[in-house]
Amino acid sequence: MSATDQPRRPVVLGLTGSIGMGKSATAAMFSARGVPVHDSDAAVHALYGPGGAAARAIGEAFPGTLTPEGGVDRPALRAAVLGDPEQLARLEAIVHPLVRDESRAFLARHAGAALVVLDIPLLFETGAEARCDAVLVVTAPPEVQRARVLARPGMTEEAFAAIRAKQMPDAEKRARADFLIDTSRGFAHAEGEVERIVEELVRRGP
Known part of the structure; x- marks a missing residue:
């Protein structure tokens, strides 16, 4: 089989953004366009469930x-890991490899996309x-992020600070991104950017 006869694999777009930036809403926009989306948070939820x-x-550790x-x-x-980098690292050493395995299985299921x-x-x-061909970072001004996060049920200043402490600063993420969407500009703007990104990446190929 020549190189030109090799099956074409999907373009893999990484989607990320700090808490409160609108990542989940943006992911839903890709799903609405028929793009398969692997939600790492959902994968973790399943892994944490009974029998996960x-x-x-985690119970043993x-x-x-x-x-x-x-x-x-x-x-x-x-409560067991909050503010304790060593304990958090222990947890991540358990969870992250399992999420990566889920991700690989997802890519295998959608090899034809x-x-x-x-x-x-x-x-x-x-x-x-x-593991990605390109990365999209969703962002928003700090005051918008703060208002969104603190409006969530049960969210506290302490919890927000702890979450931000383990996330790369937004400015650094933006500097490393291939694509940016500022979700503070509204759904219509984000929808248009998602459409543009899908068209560009499908046309470009891996």
């Missing part, structure tokens, strides 16, 4: 963090950009 691949390992049903008690786990999106909150922080 991560739940038992962090006693007292499982529910009676065998799933991860997220508030208890958050022209474009796929890997929605990864900690994309740069975990080195996942190496």
Whole structure:
């Protein structure tokens, strides 16, 4: 088989952005256009559930963090790792490889697609950009981000600060991006940018 006869693989677009920047809404715009999207947060949710691949390992590493049903008690786990870099690193060493395995399975399932999106909150922080052909960063001004996040049920200043502390600064993400969408400019603007990005990447190829 010649090089030109090789099956074309999908273009892999990494989608990331700090908390409150509108990443989930942007991912939904790609899905609405028929682009397969792998949601790392959803994968983690499944892994944390009763019988999930991560739940038992987390229970062993962090006693007292499982529910009676065998799933991860997220508030208890958050309390166990909040503000403790060593404990957080232990948790990430359990979870991140499992999420990567889920991602590889997703890519195998959608090998025939022209474009796929890997929605990864900690994309740069975990080195996942190496698995992507291009990276889209969603962004918004700090005051917009803050207002969005603190409006979430149960969110506190302490929790917001802890989340931001483990995320790469927005300015650094923007500097490393191939594409940017400022979600403070509204849905219509974001929709138009998503359409443009899809067209460009499908045309360009991997």
